[in-house]
Amino acid sequence: MKYTCPDLKLLELNGAIPAWQVVIEASELQVLCQKVADGGGRLVALWACDERASLSRFVLHAVLVNEAGLLCLHLPLPQEFPVYPDISGIFSCACRMQRTVFDMLGLTASGSQDMRPWLRHGAWPENSFPLRKDFDEAGRQEADNYPFVQVEGQGVHEIPVGPVHAGIIEPGHFRFSIIGERVLRLEERLGYVHKGIEKRFENNSLLFGAKLAGRVSGDTTVAYAWAYAMAAESIANVVVPKRALWLRALLLERERIANHLGDLGYLSNDVAFSFGMSQFWILKEQVLRNNAALFGHRYLMDKIIPGGVGVDLTETATLLAECDLLEHEVKLLHSILEEHAGVQDRYIGTGCVAPALAAQLGLCGMAGRASGQSWDARVQHPCAPYDQLDVQMATHQNGDVAARVIVRFDELFESLRLMRDIIAKLPSGNVLAIPLEKLPGNGFCLGMVEGWRGEVLVAIHTDAEGNITRVHPHDPSWQNWPVLEHAILGDIVPDFPLINKSFNLSYSGHDL
Amino acid sequence: MYQILKQIIKTGIKTEAPPLADESLRAGEQRLQQKVLEVFGSALNIRLVDAGSCNGCELEIHAVNNAYYNLEGLGIKFVASPRHADLLLVTGSVSRHMEVALKRTYDAIPEPKLVVALGDCGCNGGIFGESYASLGRVSNVIPVDVVVAGCPPTPVEIMQGILTAVSCKK
Numbered sequence: 277m278k279y280t281c282p283d284l285k286l287l288e289l290n291g292a293i294p295a296w297q298v299v300i301e302a303s304e305l306q307v308l309c310q311k312v313a314d315g316g317g318r319l320v321a322l323w324a325c326d327e328r329a330s331l332s333r334f335v336l337h338a339v340l341v342n343e344a345g346l347l348c349l350h351l352p353l354p355q356e357f358p359v360y361p362d363i364s365g366i367f368s369c370a371c372r373m374q375r376t377v378f379d380m381l382g383l384t385a386s387g388s389q390d391m392r393p394w395l396r397h398g399a400w401p402e403n404s405f406p407l408r409k410d411f412d413e414a415g416r417q418e419a420d421n422y423p424f425v426q427v428e429g430q431g432v433h434e435i436p437v438g439p440v441h442a443g444i445i446e447p448g449h450f451r452f453s454i455i456g457e458r459v460l461r462l463e464e465r466l467g468y469v470h471k472g473i474e475k476r477f478e479n480n481s482l483l484f485g486a487k488l489a490g491r492v493s494g495d496t497t498v499a500y501a502w503a504y505a506m507a508a509e510s511i512a513n514v515v516v517p518k519r520a521l522w523l524r525a526l527l528l529e530r531e532r533i534a535n536h537l538g539d540l541g542y543l544s545n546d547v548a549f550s551f552g553m554s555q556f557w558i559l560k561e562q563v564l565r566n567n568a569a570l571f572g573h574r575y576l577m578d579k580i581i582p583g584g585v586g587v588d589l590t591e592t593a594t595l596l597a598e599c600d601l602l603e604h605e606v607k608l609l610h611s612i613l614e615e616h617a618g619v620q621d622r623y624i625g626t627g628c629v630a631p632a633l634a635a636q637l638g639l640c641g642m643a644g645r646a647s648g649q650s651w652d653a654r655v656q657h658p659c660a661p662y663d664q665l666d667v668q669m670a671t672h673q674n675g676d677v678a679a680r681v682i683v684r685f686d687e688l689f690e691s692l693r694l695m696r697d698i699i700a701k702l703p704s705g706n707v708l709a710i711p712l713e714k715l716p717g718n719g720f721c722l723g724m725v726e727g728w729r730g731e732v733l734v735a736i737h738t739d740a741e742g743n744i745t746r747v748h749p750h751d752p753s754w755q756n757w758p759v760l761e762h763a764i765l766g767d768i769v770p771d772f773p774l775i776n777k778s779f780n781l782s783y784s785g786h787d788l
Numbered sequence: 789m790y791q792i793l794k795q796i797i798k799t800g801i802k803t804e805a806p807p808l809a810d811e812s813l814r815a816g817e818q819r820l821q822q823k824v825l826e827v828f829g830s831a832l833n834i835r836l837v838d839a840g841s842c843n844g845c846e847l848e849i850h851a852v853n854n855a856y857y858n859l860e861g862l863g864i865k866f867v868a869s870p871r872h873a874d875l876l877l878v879t880g881s882v883s884r885h886m887e888v889a890l891k892r893t894y895d896a897i898p899e900p901k902l903v904v905a906l907g908d909c910g911c912n913g914g915i916f917g918e919s920y921a922s923l924g925r926v927s928n929v930i931p932v933d934v935v936v937a938g939c940p941p942t943p944v945e946i947m948q949g950i951l952t953a954v955s956c957k958k
């Protein structure tokens with residue numbers, strides 16, 4: 277399949293995922309976005325680069341996806357007037373990304389309804405932009421008074437929660453407007469763990485970047501490291517050893533299994549079913565211990581490197597035994613959860629996002645599939661070895677907590693099947709990585725991997741000498757956080773922890 | 789119910805022996821009196837603040853509560869309010885956006901209090917370092933008693949750090 281766009285010259289982008297790129301003018305941005313949206317496509321990521329030093333311009337980059345693959349739009353903007361047309365009317369998830377593009381680079385989306393800062397709190401002043409090359413680190417501003425949207429009316433009151441939450445979770449602020457216990461509105465305020473990751477990539481080595489990519493969101497380290505490596509390898513035109521690709525898939529599925537097990541535990545815990553919590557976490561711990569024993573790290577950090585993998589699989593018995601154990605135990609726990617009236621009563625109908633709303637808001641990844649959005653990069657755009665694994669996508673139509681639990685179970689079983697399949701078909705070979713330490717000049721490529729939460733995208737830009745000038749890691753949580761605000765509507769405040777957990781979105785991956 | 793009970797019996801007790809305290813983890817002079825620590829030692833409440841972590845360290849803190857490590861079995865538990873806490877556990881290099889929240893949480897914990905900084909990020913700024921957005925190590929922002937290195941530190945190392953903080957210097 278190919279993107280068809282009669283009046284545009286699309287250039288194929290090198291990479292493991294089918295992708296095209298095109299340089300456009302400001303007037304074409306909305307038209308193209310609308311076209312892709314009308315065809316059922318979505319916005320994956322939006323970021324910008326400062327090219328003032330060499331070309332006196334900024335460039336806005338947008339990645340869209342449809343059944344054919346990725347389409348990357350490059351929109352150059354003059355440095356004296358860096359303004360582009362708003363696309364949040366077409367893709368609602370673009371809103372926060374546009375606000376971030378302003379916070380980080382000072383490009384304005386003209387016509388946007390919401391011009392409030394997003395990732396910027398008080399770490400840097402309003403008129404200074406961290407991802408501009410001439411950014412002055414010294415500036416600092418007192419935390420601004422963020423203008424939350426106020427809900428007015430008789431009996432309405434607000435509950436502010438966070439940034440420090442009651443449990444062991446990442447920081448973020450939630451502002452509930454409620455009547456009695458019913459939630460009328462939820463507004464999120466994120467950006468608390470903004471630690472300057474994108475800036476940190478700039479002018480650092482490729483290998484440092486690989487480690488950093490693996491720490492954008494610690495629970496998704498494999499997917500990020502792979503997406504980063506994929507982008508780098510595409511720029512360098514490196515053919516990764518086959519065995520390394522298969523091992524990457526093995527690690528990715530293990531990451532999915534570990535996270536789904538942990539989430540199922542917490543989803544039991546949040547409905548006061550502590551039996552489920554301890555059982556699932558026993559299983560998760562066994563997976564982590566096998567990771568440590570076989571691959572040298574419980575979460576598999578730094579095992580995927582540009583050019584290949586840094587670890588081999590020397591024996592298969594442990595993993596096959598683990599598959600059998602998990603299959604047996606998870607089936608049992610599944611039937612116990614399914615038959616537990618108290619648990620199901622809390623799950624069913626809670627935190628509902630109907631498929632139509634999910635499509636409208638661009639809900640993606642595992643949560644999207646639980647609301648009828650059948651997107652899975654392993655299925656639609658399978659890079660090797662997924663092209664030989666025939667992944668079965670798990671979907672559900674109900675879009676409630678129960679559906680997200682079911683999709684997790686289905687994906688868990690599918691990942692176990694994939695793991696067995698990968699072990700059986702694992703190509704032999706002694707070479708696990710092609711050394712890759714430096715990239716060619718003026719490169720740009722994308723990497724995309726279906727992590728356990730959803731699609732993870734990494735874009736890498738290099739300058740004429742091949743130094744990394746810009747890396748943009750994109751987490752599916754960008755798309756899904758705004759949907760959480762809708763999922764809680766009409767439910768009661770005490771259900772929020774459960775609903776939040778059922779999405780389990782990343783703060784670190786979003787705040788960068 | 790039968791299935792649940794059967795599974796509980798089949799699972800048995802997974803909890804392993806806890807690690808011993810490790811003096812080398814101590815960041816500086818012990819700030820607390822032995823007497824206080826004896827009291828802490830038997831029941832300790834922890835408040836966690838993620839001050840800018842990648843969430844990797846949090847995963848291992850969750851694991852500390854699983855059946856294998858069972859921190860709660862030692863009388864040490866995580867609490868929601870800093871007002872109920874004796875020990876503040878901090879992960880991440882401190883982001884500037886979390887500076888105020890971290891300081892406020894520290895202030896809200898009643899004296900005497902202990903602070904353990906977790907992970908390479910908490911110990912020395914780690915991979916994120918110091919920048920326009922990050923203040924680096926936890927001790928740049930609040931006093932720290934014990935540091936636990938690792939990326940992320942394993943559950944045993946985390947327990948060791950906590951137990952070191954509440955044990956007395958010989």
Ligand code: SF4
Binds near residue numbers: 494843844845879880
């Ligand atoms: S020490 Fe490592 S795992 Fe912990 S927060 Fe830092 S980068 Fe993440």
